[in-house]
Amino acid sequence: MxxxxxxxxxxxxxxxxxxxxxxxxxxxxxxxxxxxxxxxxxxxxxxxxxxxxxxxxxxxxxxxxxxxxxxxxxxxxxxxxxxxxxxxxxxxxxxxxxxxxxxxxxxxxxxxxxxxxxxxxxxxxxxxxxxxxxxxxxxxxxxxxxxxxxxxxxxxxxxxxxxxxxxxxxxxxxxxxxxxxxxxxxxxxxxxxxxxxxxxxxxxxxxxxxxxxxxxxxxxxxxxxxxxxxxxARPLRFDTPATPAFMPPGQRIALASDDAFSFIYPHLLAGWRAAGAEMVPFSPLADEAPDDSCDAAWLPGGYPELHAGRLAAASRFMTGLRRFAETRPVHGECGGYMTLGAGLIDAAGQRHAMAGLLSLETDFAQRKLHLGYRVATLHAPAAGQPAGAVLRGHEYHYARVLSVADEPLAHIRDASGAATAETGSRRGHVTGTFFHLIDSAQEIAA
The missing domain is CATH 3.40.50.300 (P-loop containing nucleotide triphosphate hydrolases)
Structure with missing residues (x-):
C-alpha cells in the first residue's frame, strides 16, 4: 500500500x-x-x-x-x-x-x-x-x-x-x-x-x-x-495503492554490467533489492565470469555489437558462463540474448562466435529497426516469472535475426494485439528474448 x-x-x-x-x-x-x-x-x-x-x-x-x-x-x-x-x-x-x-x-x-x-x-x-x-x-x-x-x-x-x-x-x-x-x-x-x-x-x-x-x-x-x-510546480494527486516489488530471478543475481551490458531499468533493480535479492556485478568486457556463489545470472541489453570481438575473445567469461548455465538459470535481454546466441555479425560484416548457449544468429551488417511495446505470455519459467505469466515491455533493436532453432520462450504480441515473429528462446536453464521486461500485465493468459 x-x-x-x-x-x-x-x-x-x-x-x-x-x-x-x-x-x-x-x-x-x-x-x-x-x-x-x-x-x-x-x-x-x-x-x-x-x-x-x-x-x-x-x-x-x-x-x-x-x-x-x-x-x-x-x-x-x-x-x-x-x-x-x-x-x-x-x-x-x-x-x-x-x-x-x-x-x-x-x-x-x-x-x-x-x-x-x-x-x-x-x-x-x-x-x-x-x-x-x-x-x-x-x-x-x-x-x-x-x-x-x-x-x-x-x-x-x-x-x-x-x-x-x-x-x-x-x-x-x-x-x-x-x-x-x-x-x-x-x-x-x-x-x-x-x-x-x-x-x-x-x-x-x-x-x-x-x-x-x-x-x-x-x-x-x-x-x-x-x-x-x-x-x-504542483502537488501530486495520484492516490493509488502501491504494487509489491517485482519478484527477482534469484536470491543472489550475477548481473553483467559494463559498456556492453547496461540497459536495465532502475525500478527492476530497486524492486529486486526490496524483495531481498542481492546484485553481484561482473564485467564480460573485463573477461569476468558470473560469481559462482550466485543462483541466477542476468545479461541486460546494451551494445554487444560494438564490442563483439572483445566478447568473443573473453575466454574466462565464456567458459564461466557456460559452466554456470549447466546448473542455474541464465537470462538475456536483447544484447544479452544475442550474446547467449551462437554468433553475431557486426556492422563491418564480420561474424563473432558468442556463447552458443542458444542457437540465435544475428546480423548488424544489414540491420533493421524493431521498435514498439510488447506483451509476452511465457511458455516456460523465465526471468523469475512462472510459466503462463503475462508481462509488459518493449522491443528496441536493429539486429536482424538470421536463424534460431530453440524452443520458443513466449507468445509475444505488439501493442495492437498482433503476434510478432520474435518469440525469444529457451534451452535447458538458458532463456533469452529481445523483449525488455518492464512490468507484469493485468490480463489473464489465454
Missing part, C-alpha cells in the same frame, strides 16, 4: 511538441542547477527509455525511475512515486511529443507523457525549439495548452534562441497571451550530447560528464527563472 504518512513533493513535467526539441538538455540543465542550489530533486523519465535516466541520475545525484501509462500498472507507478518521499521537488522528462503515444491503449493509457501529467496533476513546462520560427511559437504553446483537459501548461522554455532580436520577436508572440515564458536557452551546440543508434551515447561513456553538467547548470542559471519554475 502507498505510505500516506508523508507528503509527496510538488512536481513538474518537462515536455515538448516533438522529439529533438531539447527537453533532455533542458531537464539536465534544471536538475544540475537546482542541485547546485541545494535542492533535492527526484527525477523521472516518461516512456521506455534506459539511457536518459542514467544522465538524470548523474545530474540529480539519485536514481531516476521510468513512468509509463502503457507498460506500468497504476500500482507500480504509485510505488515509484514514493521514491520522492525525501525530495524537495520532482521533475519528470517527457517522451517524444507531449501527446504522442501508441494507437492502442495498454495498462491504463497510450504511453503518452500527457497521460502521466493528467494522472499526477503535475503541470507541464513546454520546451519549444524556436529555430526557424518566432511569433508562431506562441501559437504552438496555445494549441498544446488547450488540447487536452486535465493537462496544464504552466509555461514555456524557449530553446535554440539565435539572438537578442530573435528572442524579442518570439516574446512578442506571447505578449497578449497568458502562457508565461520561464526562460530561454541560446544555441549551445558545444553542450550537446552525441547520439548513437539506440539514443544518446551512454552516460557511463562520458569521461567529462560532470563538467558538461556543470556547464548546463550555468546555462540554466543564466537563462531560466528557477524561482518561477519551482513556483509553477
Amino acid at each position: 502507498t505510505d500516506h504518512s508523508f507528503t509527496h513533493p510538488r512536481g513538474l513535467i518537462i515536455a515538448a511538441p516533438s522529439t529533438n526539441s531539447g527537453k533532455t538538455t533542458v531537464t539536465l540543465a534544471l536538475l544540475a542547477a537546482l542541485r547546485r542550489r541545494g535542492r533535492v530533486v527526484q527525477p523521472y523519465k516518461c516512456g521506455p527509455d534506459y539511457i536518459d535516466p542514467a544522465f538524470h541520475a548523474a545530474a540529480a545525484g539519485r536514481p531516476c525511475y521510468n513512468l509509463d501509462s502503457w507498460a506500468f500498472s497504476r500500482g507500480r507507478i504509485a510505488a515509484l512515486l514514493d521514491a520522492a518521499r525525501d525530495a524537495d521537488l520532482t521533475i519528470a522528462e517527457g517522451v517524444m511529443g507531449l501527446f504522442d503515444g501508441g494507437s492502442h491503449p495498454g495498462a491504463w493509457g497510450h504511453g503518452a507523457t500527457a497521460d502521466i501529467a493528467a494522472a499526477t496533476g503535475w503541470p507541464v513546462v513546454l520546451v519549444i525549439d524556436v529555430a526557424g520560427q518566432s511569433q508562431s511559437a506562441a501559437a504552438v504553446a496555445l494549441g498544446f495548452a488547450q488540447y487536452r483537459r486535465h493537462v496544464t501548461v504552466a509555461g514555456v522554455i524557449l530553446n535554440n534562441v539565435a539572438s537578442t532580436r530573435h528572442e524579442a520577436l518570439v516574446r512578442a508572440g506571447f505578449a497578449a497571451h497568458p502562457i508565461p515564458i520561464l526562460g530561454t536557452l541560446a544555441r549551445h551546440t558545444s553542450q550537446s550530447i552525441k547520439n548513437r543508434h539506440l539514443g544518446l551515447v551512454q552516460a557511463r561513456e562520458h569521461d567529462q560528464l560532470a563538467d558538461r553538467l556543470d556547464a548546463l547548470a550555468t546555462l540554466a542559471e543564466q537563462g531560466i527563472d528557477l524561482a518561477a519554475l519551482e513556483q509553477a
Whole structure:
C-alpha cells in the first residue's frame, strides 16, 4: 500500500511538441542547477527509455525511475512515486511529443507523457525549439495548452534562441497571451550530447560528464527563472495503492554490467533489492565470469555489437558462463540474448562466435529497426516469472535475426494485439528474448 504518512513533493513535467526539441538538455540543465542550489530533486523519465535516466541520475545525484501509462500498472507507478518521499521537488522528462503515444491503449493509457501529467496533476513546462520560427511559437504553446483537459501548461522554455532580436520577436508572440515564458536557452551546440543508434551515447561513456553538467547548470542559471519554475510546480494527486516489488530471478543475481551490458531499468533493480535479492556485478568486457556463489545470472541489453570481438575473445567469461548455465538459470535481454546466441555479425560484416548457449544468429551488417511495446505470455519459467505469466515491455533493436532453432520462450504480441515473429528462446536453464521486461500485465493468459 502507498505510505500516506508523508507528503509527496510538488512536481513538474518537462515536455515538448516533438522529439529533438531539447527537453533532455533542458531537464539536465534544471536538475544540475537546482542541485547546485541545494535542492533535492527526484527525477523521472516518461516512456521506455534506459539511457536518459542514467544522465538524470548523474545530474540529480539519485536514481531516476521510468513512468509509463502503457507498460506500468497504476500500482507500480504509485510505488515509484514514493521514491520522492525525501525530495524537495520532482521533475519528470517527457517522451517524444507531449501527446504522442501508441494507437492502442495498454495498462491504463497510450504511453503518452500527457497521460502521466493528467494522472499526477503535475503541470507541464513546454520546451519549444524556436529555430526557424518566432511569433508562431506562441501559437504552438496555445494549441498544446488547450488540447487536452486535465493537462496544464504552466509555461514555456524557449530553446535554440539565435539572438537578442530573435528572442524579442518570439516574446512578442506571447505578449497578449497568458502562457508565461520561464526562460530561454541560446544555441549551445558545444553542450550537446552525441547520439548513437539506440539514443544518446551512454552516460557511463562520458569521461567529462560532470563538467558538461556543470556547464548546463550555468546555462540554466543564466537563462531560466528557477524561482518561477519551482513556483509553477504542483502537488501530486495520484492516490493509488502501491504494487509489491517485482519478484527477482534469484536470491543472489550475477548481473553483467559494463559498456556492453547496461540497459536495465532502475525500478527492476530497486524492486529486486526490496524483495531481498542481492546484485553481484561482473564485467564480460573485463573477461569476468558470473560469481559462482550466485543462483541466477542476468545479461541486460546494451551494445554487444560494438564490442563483439572483445566478447568473443573473453575466454574466462565464456567458459564461466557456460559452466554456470549447466546448473542455474541464465537470462538475456536483447544484447544479452544475442550474446547467449551462437554468433553475431557486426556492422563491418564480420561474424563473432558468442556463447552458443542458444542457437540465435544475428546480423548488424544489414540491420533493421524493431521498435514498439510488447506483451509476452511465457511458455516456460523465465526471468523469475512462472510459466503462463503475462508481462509488459518493449522491443528496441536493429539486429536482424538470421536463424534460431530453440524452443520458443513466449507468445509475444505488439501493442495492437498482433503476434510478432520474435518469440525469444529457451534451452535447458538458458532463456533469452529481445523483449525488455518492464512490468507484469493485468490480463489473464489465454
